[in-house]
Structure formats: structure tokens, C-alpha cells
Amino acid sequence: MNNLDGLVKITDPHFIIDLMYAGTEHNMTGVAVYADLGWGNQAYVHPNLWQALQRLIPYLDKTGRKLKIYDACRPVEAHEKLFALIPQDGFFIADASRSPHCRATAVDVALVEKDGKELVYPTLVDAYDEHFAKEVQSGNLQGFFAYLKQASHNYTNPDMPEAINNRNELRKLMEDIGLVPVPRLHEWWHYELPDARSEKYPLIRLG
Numbered sequence: 001m002n003n004l005d006g007l008v009k010i011t012d013p014h015f016i017i018d019l020m021y022a023g024t025e026h027n028m029t030g031v032a033v034y035a036d037l038g039w040g041n042q043a044y045v046h047p048n049l050w051q052a053l054q055r056l057i058p059y060l061d062k063t064g065r066k067l068k069i070y071d072a073c074r075p076v077e078a079h080e081k082l083f084a085l086i087p088q089d090g091f092f093i094a095d096a097s098r099s100p101h102c103r104a105t106a107v108d109v110a111l112v113e114k115d116g117k118e119l120v121y122p123t124l125v126d127a128y129d130e131h132f133a134k135e136v137q138s139g140n141l142q143g144f145f146a147y148l149k150q151a152s153h154n155y156t157n158p159d160m161p162e163a164i165n166n167r168n169e170l171r172k173l174m175e176d177i178g179l180v181p182v183p184r185l186h187e188w189w190h191y192e193l194p195d196a197r198s199e200k201y202p203l204i205r206l207g
């Protein structure tokens with residue numbers, strides 16, 4: 001059953017919607033899965049998540065920054081298609097019901113400056129990298145997993161103080177509005193409701 005009715009589609013101009021799995025430009029799978037499924041570049045979230053995200057607006061107004069949303073609700077069918085493209089443990093979760101994106105209770109985000117440039121972080125969102133994307137798509141994840149360590153909240157590197165600082169500031173900002181990072185702390189861009197994985201949030205399906 002399509003149960004989008006209770007969700008909020010983000011259209012507020014403080015947020016830039018650029019879902020990575022809608023196109024192929026910044027997409028580790030290389031396949032425009034959301035476009036192929038007719039989902040496209042639409043960011044739906046549960047009202048509880050929207051309530052939290054709205055608390056960012058005073059900060060965004062004050063700084064002129066915007067929050068870029070790389071992923072929000074990911075319908076179960078889309079998740080299954082993504083997992084089929086990269087069926088390896090540690091990338092997408094095999095069981096869609098364990099992904100809070102499939103319950104519309106998580107977002108993948110980065111801040112964008114007033115001038116339109118994205119802030120620097122220790123990796124791009126999704127640890128996207130053109131070289132590793134090709135490797136991952138050919139089933140060779142070893143190098144990528146080594147690189148993915150840079151995406152952890154625990155990663156430190158004295159050579160990139162600005163990126164580490166931006167990551168830490170983003171975390172503080174998101175925690176201040178009531179969201180939490182991914183439990184394993186391995187993705188600096190992922191934030192979710194504290195109870196995001198609860199069954200009380202129904203799984204979202206396309207049809």
C-alpha cells in the first residue's frame with residue numbers, strides 16, 4: 001500500500017533537495033534508481049522528522065546557509081533495488097525494514113554556504129568518490145571500506161581541521177534539534193529521529 005499520505009514533502013527553500021539516488025552524478029550505485037522507479041527527486045519525511053528539521057530555520061536564516069538533503073524517505077522497493085545493485089554486507093542493509101530511510105525517519109545531509117558551495121567534510125556524502133564508485137560497482141569494496149573509515153564521527157586527521165570541525169558542528173546542530181547520528185557512528189551525514197527504527201513508523205512502499 002502506498003502510504004505517503006501521512007508524510008511531509010519538503011519544499012521549504014531553506015532546504016536543497018538533491019537526492020543522490022535520483023540521478024547518477026553523486027551516486028555510488030551509478031544507477032538512477034529513484035528516477036527509474038518514478039520516485040524522482042522528492043524528499044518525503046515523517047512529520048516528526050519535519051518538526052525537528054524546521055528548528056534549523058533560524059540558524060539557516062542567520063547564516064544564509066542551506067541544508068542539502070541527499071536522501072530522505074527511501075521506499076522499500078527502491079531500497080531493495082539499491083541492495084540488488086550492491087549486494088554486499090556493510091553498504092546497504094539487506095533487510096529494508098532495518099533502514100530508517102524506509103520509515104521516512106532519517107535524512108542524509110550536508111550544509112551549503114550562502115555562495116552555494118558545500119562545506120568541506122572528511123568525505124563527500126555517502127563517501128562518494130568517482131574512483132571508488134567504479135570499484136564498488138564492479139564488486140570490489142575493499143578499498144572503499146578502507147576509505148569509509150574517514151566518514152566515521154570518530155575519524156581524526158590533523159591535516160583536515162576544517163572538515164573535522166564542520167562535521168562536528170553539523171552534529172551539534174542536528175543534535176540540538178533533537179536528531180541523533182547513525183548508531184554505529186560510521187556516516188557523518190546521516191541523522192535520524194531517536195526512535196527512528198521503531199515499528200510505530202510504518203515502512204513506506206511505492207505501491
Ligand SMILES: [Zn+2]
Pocket residue numbers: 071101106107108189190191
Ligand atoms: Zn542515511
